[in-house]
Amino acid sequence: MGSLTHEDLHAGIADPGMDSMRLLSETAMKFPEALSFSSGAPYDGNHDLAVLSSSVERYIQHLRDSGVPEGRITRLMFQYGPVNGFIREEIAHMLRRDENVDVPPEAVMVTHGFQEAALVALRGLFTGPDDVLLSVSPTYVGMPGAARTLDIPVTPVTEGPHGLDPDSVAAAARQLRARGKRPRAVYLIPDFSNPSGTVVPLEARRRLLRVAAEEGLMILEDNPYGLFARDGEEMPTLKSLDTTGNVIYLGSFAKTAFPGARVGYLVADQTVSSPDGAQRALAEELSKAKSMYTVGTSSLSQAAVAGLLVDNDHTLRSATRELAHLYHERLDTVLRCLAEHFPPERYAEHGVRWNEPRGGFFLVVEVDFVADLAAMERSARDYRVSWAPMSMFHLDGGGRRAMRLGFSNLAPADIREGISRLARFISDTPRD
Numbered sequence: 001m002g003s004l005t006h007e008d009l010h011a012g013i014a015d016p017g018m019d020s021m022r023l024l025s026e027t028a029m030k031f032p033e034a035l036s037f038s039s040g041a042p043y044d045g046n047h048d049l050a051v052l053s054s055s056v057e058r059y060i061q062h063l064r065d066s067g068v069p070e071g072r073i074t075r076l077m078f079q080y081g082p083v084n085g086f087i088r089e090e091i092a093h094m095l096r097r098d099e100n101v102d103v104p105p106e107a108v109m110v111t112h113g114f115q116e117a118a119l120v121a122l123r124g125l126f127t128g129p130d131d132v133l134l135s136v137s138p139t140y141v142g143m144p145g146a147a148r149t150l151d152i153p154v155t156p157v158t159e160g161p162h163g164l165d166p167d168s169v170a171a172a173a174r175q176l177r178a179r180g181k182r183p184r185a186v187y188l189i190p191d192f193s194n195p196s197g198t199v200v201p202l203e204a205r206r207r208l209l210r211v212a213a214e215e216g217l218m219i220l221e222d223n224p225y226g227l228f229a230r231d232g233e234e235m236p237t238l239k240s241l242d243t244t245g246n247v248i249y250l251g252s253f254a255k256t257a258f259p260g261a262r263v264g265y266l267v268a269d270q271t272v273s274s275p276d277g278a279q280r281a282l283a284e285e286l287s288k289a290k291s292m293y294t295v296g297t298s299s300l301s302q303a304a305v306a307g308l309l310v311d312n313d314h315t316l317r318s319a320t321r322e323l324a325h326l327y328h329e330r331l332d333t334v335l336r337c338l339a340e341h342f343p344p345e346r347y348a349e350h351g352v353r354w355n356e357p358r359g360g361f362f363l364v365v366e367v368d369f370v371a372d373l374a375a376m377e378r379s380a381r382d383y384r385v386s387w388a389p390m391s392m393f394h395l396d397g398g399g400r401r402a403m404r405l406g407f408s409n410l411a412p413a414d415i416r417e418g419i420s421r422l423a424r425f426i427s428d429t430p431r432d
């Protein structure tokens, strides 16, 4: 019994699709001299070791200033704490300031990153084998991957240049119902989606909310990049527009604070009635699942994030303005360099096109050859530039001739050099 095969393990473990991100980063890491457009890591230069401990200190001081007794603060930091977290009030405050979302702290659960919020929401909502998750495609792999580990079937809904189209969601929901299935929820990243950089326009947001209410669908809204919009181009979140209680909001501090903290949150203010007539917020009910996954989120990480919130008057929107401008400069540099190497008016000659997101961390370049992991390896080895095959993010078999470029952690000079290397790789690769 010392050795096992994949058949002995859950099907999700054997599924090569579940390994795509690891394979991608391993391939990129094999060629450390390659300039990497393959990841969506936030800008390293924004991370300051001194801030780690000072943020924790700042939060402890804030508790003292608020009159919390020393013994209680000590217990909060050292002992097992409330499963749903002790910085819910700080997050609720931030949501009021940054997102115009007004929920009580009980409707917030502090999670181990977005990823745990996804697992908890899925576990709570999906009750049987006929419940299906609709997911935008191409998509961030964290959500369909989480669904796979829970044996939740996922139906892709292919997005257009303006993200997920509400009519396509309604059509997919009806088709599922006609087959005896229950479309339970729809997952999307309405602001600067990963991988495509698309933004769902305001009117489509409203229609999506109507579709969700009509079709009885919950919306799982994932929004790590929304704060990186340009001044005056900010969009209201689906959660802030929701009047029917269909949206569960999944937040992350990975890009606005730092991913190593592993702090995210779930906002679920829907009420749940139990048999004894008691009513509690859905986030509180879901804490049963969280308690069995991680018991609670690290007190140190919660304190570090809360320190940043307290220090910035509970608005990360203002605190990240400079960072947002830096990302815009990087995005603009990528777009300018692509246009220099591949003039759009000579498209017929070079066969390369790309989308032009207004923010976020990613854009998509379409090419005239199969841009798979083997092609990426050739690009990294022979041309010293790496990227991510779009096929890794498609749930519908698409994206074979497209690459995702992530530019968030590359300085403009590296972007210029990287795009020039990429242009050589693309020009040298025969069309097929």
Ligand SMILES: Cc1ncc(COP(=O)(O)O)c(C=O)c1O
Pocket (backbone or CB within 6 Å): 040, 112, 113, 114, 115, 116, 140, 142, 189, 193, 194, 222, 223, 224, 251, 252, 253, 254, 259, 262, 263, 264
């Ligand atoms: C769309 C999207 N959601 C969630 C995350 C990750 O969130 P976390 O690190 O909090 O799990 C990412 C990270 O790249 C992302 O692109």
